[in-house]
Amino acid sequence: MRAVVFEEFGKPLAVREVPEPVPAQDGAVIRVEATGLCRSDWHGWMGHDADITLPHVPGHELAGVVESVGADVADWHPGDRVTVPFICACGRCAACARGAQQVCERQEQPGFTHWGSFAQYVPLRYADTNLVALPDAMSFATAAGLGCRFATAFRAVVGQGRVRAGEWVAVHGCGGVGLSAVMIAAACGARVVAVDVSPTALELARAVGAEVCVNASAPAGGVDASVPNSAAAASASTGSATDSTPNIAATDSTPNRAVAEAVREVTGGGAHLSLDALGSPVTCVNSVQCLRRQGRHIQVGLLPEGVRLPMDRVVPLELEILGSHGMAAHDYPAMMAMVASGALRPDLLVTREIGLDAVPEALASLGAASGSGVTVIRPHGV
Structure with a gap:
């Protein structure tokens, strides 16, 4: 598959061919139809996150279609349209037991703890705990911003705030x-x-x-x-x-x-x-x-x-x-209901769509400013 890769923190990124992922026993591989370009990705590229090992593929807010699942996954099947919180919670630790998956003790984060979604496919752990179904009426570009920026803002304003x-x-x-x-x-x-x-x-x-x-x-x-x-x-x-x-x-x-x-x-x-x-x-x-x-x-x-x-x-x-650190998958229904009703219009925040080849320059530019609106990457072509 094609992916955006960096070999050193803060040094130029490149688009190249890398092996396709395979699902973990409790995980899924998602065909990435859209993924957001976020300032958190810039922080990761600059070396501000201790979880990243090199070489690395960034990208953490995504939407797409389930490509394959592991043997222990019960709720999801190839072809399902999904998004996911950028924090993939284990579902078993003390934090998860009290409903605080956003601070899971064993959390994984695509684009940080493992290769992320600036690629044509991305692996995700704990699929039954973290995947969120997308309504047919919601575009992948709109859904891509929900997993990090929109969901994070929703919990920050409504939950924590x-x-x-x-x-x-x-x-x-x-x-x-x-x-x-x-x-x-x-x-x-x-x-x-x-x-x-x-x-x-x-x-x-x-x-x-x-x-x-x-x-x-x-x-x-x-x-x-x-x-x-x-x-x-x-x-x-x-x-x-x-x-x-x-x-x-x-x-x-x-x-x-x-x-x-x-x-x-x-x-x-x-x-x-x-x-x-x-x-x-x-x-x-x-x-x-x-x-x-x-x-x-x-x-x-x-x-x-x-x-x-x-x-x-x-x-x-x-x-x-x-x-305020993201939002757990089980808290998505209230936000999704407001989107479905038209009270919230995350689609209006998408101001640009780009392909993988434009990502290296676009990501580097986030060091000067966060940009206006949401840039969405289409790994399989704009």
């Missing part, structure tokens, strides 16, 4: 997971502030439900005083909807206090729930700084080198700091 209608939710970083979080929070009745350095990303965020956009890449000078922030803040305090969506410019300093101040102003005191959907010290600190009293920060983006948090706010304001 406990979002409630009428709350202000700030989303820092509007790549694939951030746009997913914007859409999900808005569908749950929350009022969303989107923060990004890219005007294009902010336009996409506005299109999928953001009420307010904060541009964190403008020249130095702090919040643009020409923006009617007071009107937005007054709207926030009364609970009425604004007629316009302000675009608030702030500096890109570290930490960026102007961004946090802008969010606190337009929300009438701060976000109830804030997510760092990018994974950088700047966006993490901004997310914590923008919260109101007893607000909730959810860390979604990876921070391989850690970050110094503003604990001087965490204690007196009784802020919550939580991580």
Whole structure:
């Protein structure tokens, strides 16, 4: 089969022929019809994940058709249309027993613990625990983003974040997971502030439900005083909807206090729930700084080198700091029901489809930015 392979961390990737996988006794091999290009794949390529051994094939969010199954697999058969969480849980450990498969003690992750889905076929363990059936009406391109970014955002907003209608939710970083979080929070009745350095990303965020956009890449000078922030803040305090969506410019300093101040102003005191959907010290600190009293920060983006948090706010304001790591297969029905009803439209987040040959350059470019929307790879051709 053809696959994207790297021999050294951070060094050029290549598309080449490699042996096709065979299923483990409890596993399945999936013919990959679509797989998402995610910033987590870039982290793996850069050597930020200790589970990776070289040479390696990245890729962890996928959809396709069951090609073959192991002897112990009872629930799945060749030809089944499926997707899978990026965390393949064992189904037997203490974490799995309490329903927390997303933190399974013996988890496997395609594209990290073993070769992934930037290939025409991918092996997956624990098939009966992890595979999720796709409805016939859902395209593979749409389903490809569910396993990591969309499902991760769903659990971060709904599960860990406990979002409630009428709350202000700030989303820092509007790549694939951030746009997913914007859409999900808005569908749950929350009022969303989107923060990004890219005007294009902010336009996409506005299109999928953001009420307010904060541009964190403008020249130095702090919040643009020409923006009617007071009107937005007054709207926030009364609970009425604004007629316009302000675009608030702030500096890109570290930490960026102007961004946090802008969010606190337009929300009438701060976000109830804030997510760092990018994974950088700047966006993490901004997310914590923008919260109101007893607000909730959810860390979604990876921070391989850690970050110094503003604990001087965490204690007196009784802020919550939580991580969110994917979503277990058994939690998919609520998300899939909202997709089926049209309340959630993950298909709108897919902005580009590419073949395997375009992956090396596209993956390397994620080091500069997460990109706008979701890029989907078609291993068998676009």
